[in-house]
Amino acid sequence: MSPEDLLFAKTHEWVAVAEENGAKVATLGLSAFAIEALTDLVYIDLPAVGRQVEAEQPFCEVESVKAVSDIYSPVEGEVIAVNDALPDALEILGSDPYGAGWIAKIKITDEAGLSNLMDHAAYQEQCK
Amino acid sequence: MPNANVCQLIVDPPADGAWNMAVDEALLATAAETGIPTLRFYQWLRPTLSLGYFQQNADRQSHPASLEAEVVRRLSGGGAILHDQELTYSLVLPTDHSLAKDTQALYQTIHKAIVRYLADLISKSTAPWQPTQCVATPQSNSRSEPFLCFRRRSTGDVLLEPTEGLPSSENHKIVGSAQRRRRGAILQHGSILLTRSDAAPELLGFTDLTGIPLVANSAADCLQLAFAEALAVKLETSCFSDSVGDLAKKILLQRYGNSSWLERR
Numbered sequence: 001m002s003p004e005d006l007l008f009a010k011t012h013e014w015v016a017v018a019e020e021n022g023a024k025v026a027t028l029g030l031s032a033f034a035i036e037a038l039t040d041l042v043y044i045d046l047p048a049v050g051r052q053v054e055a056e057q058p059f060c061e062v063e064s065v066k067a068v069s070d071i072y073s074p075v076e077g078e079v080i081a082v083n084d085a086l087p088d089a090l091e092i093l094g095s096d097p098y099g100a101g102w103i104a105k106i107k108i109t110d111e112a113g114l115s116n117l118m119d120h121a122a123y124q125e126q127c128k
Numbered sequence: 129m130p131n132a133n134v135c136q137l138i139v140d141p142p143a144d145g146a147w148n149m150a151v152d153e154a155l156l157a158t159a160a161e162t163g164i165p166t167l168r169f170y171q172w173l174r175p176t177l178s179l180g181y182f183q184q185n186a187d188r189q190s191h192p193a194s195l196e197a198e199v200v201r202r203l204s205g206g207g208a209i210l211h212d213q214e215l216t217y218s219l220v221l222p223t224d225h226s227l228a229k230d231t232q233a234l235y236q237t238i239h240k241a242i243v244r245y246l247a248d249l250i251s252k253s254t255a256p257w258q259p260t261q262c263v264a265t266p267q268s269n270s271r272s273e274p275f276l277c278f279r280r281r282s283t284g285d286v287l288l289e290p291t292e293g294l295p296s297s298e299n300h301k302i303v304g305s306a307q308r309r310r311r312g313a314i315l316q317h318g319s320i321l322l323t324r325s326d327a328a329p330e331l332l333g334f335t336d337l338t339g340i341p342l343v344a345n346s347a348a349d350c351l352q353l354a355f356a357e358a359l360a361v362k363l364e365t366s367c368f369s370d371s372v373g374d375l376a377k378k379i380l381l382q383r384y385g386n387s388s389w390l391e392r393r
Contacts, residue, residue: 011311011312037229037230037231038231039231039232042182042205043182043205045182061181063181063182063205064205064231065205065206065282066204066205066206066231066235066282066305066306066307067204067205067231067306067307067308067309067314068181068182068203068204068205068307068308068309069308069309070309070310070311
């Protein structure tokens with residue numbers, strides 16, 4: 001995916017929304033800017049499939065050498081898939097943050113959180 | 129709007145590990161909401177092992193000397209620390225502080241201030257040691273790292289290095305710090321090893337190595353000035369507010385005083 005086609009949260013998650021089996025599904029990841037700022041990643045704690053998540057609440061954690069950071073869900077919904085390859089291959093987050101580095105898919109139950117997201121240009125402004 | 133150049137200073141009496149961790153988390157949560165930075169110094173009532181957030185509780189079996197010690201899981205990353213003969217600091221910076229955005233810069237800034245302080249102490253003695261900061265190759269996977277933080281080496285760690293007689297590789301890590309980010313705010317807490325603990329006898333402290341007596345309270349007095357200068361802030365002595373205390377009590381019940389938090393991994 002191209003970052004220009006994605007939406008971004010102020011907490012540096014990216015979101016791609018698509019229709020899957022009649023439901024709106026958000027695919028989430030971390031922006032390239034965030035990955036670079038976090039530096040050397042050593043752990044990720046993925047959410048359980050089936051977990052209900054709330055908009056703007058933490059649902060996943062990542063450790064970079066000594067710093068643990070929360071990853072926030074920009075939308076409310078149910079985790080329907082996680083990228084199981086990540087815990088043993090965290091370098092994917094840096095090498096392909098907007099593709100193979102996706103973190104989770106969430107079936108959206110409330111779209112309100114989407115209105116708080118930025119397009120790529122606005123997100124880049126935030127990162128300056 | 130809080131004054132960004134003012135940082136509240138809290139010097140706490142020794143407390144148990146669960147309470148110490150609950151207060152640090154409450155200060156982090158409060159900073160994220162109120163914008164108030166805090167520098168805190170504290171000690172531990174009893175020898176206590178703190179596990180890094182992602183460490184396995186079962187892995188403490190690999191360190192028999194500390195098995196009798198109390199144990200608590202930190203909110204921050206890194207390896208396990210045996211808190212005993214040490215001074216612990218925590219620094220919480222709100223979202224809008226420039227160092228909250230750059231975790232490595234914060235790590236380097238605080239550790240540089242500690243290096244300057246230790247170098248000043250050593251300069252008044254004949255101890256053949258010098259404090260320095262580690263330049264390490266990043267680890268790709270901390271599962272292969274030693275259990276204890278003070279056995280690990282990361283860029284920016286504070287080491288004591290011999291100035292004569294021994295190769296520089298015979299260094300000792302003397303300060304270890306770890307961080308937690310939350311909604312853009314950051315908590316960095318760390319330990320300054322003063323003397324060896326029976327619960328981690330393989331780790332020598334500053335006084336063991338240099339022969340220079342250093343007690344926690346006087347170190348805290350000097351380091352607060354060094355940190356204030358490094359952060360360009362004015363310290364205002366305080367104690368934590370009722371709201372922080374209430375939040376810490378709630379966090380204590382939910383997390384650090386609850387075995388499920390310790391045993392989550």
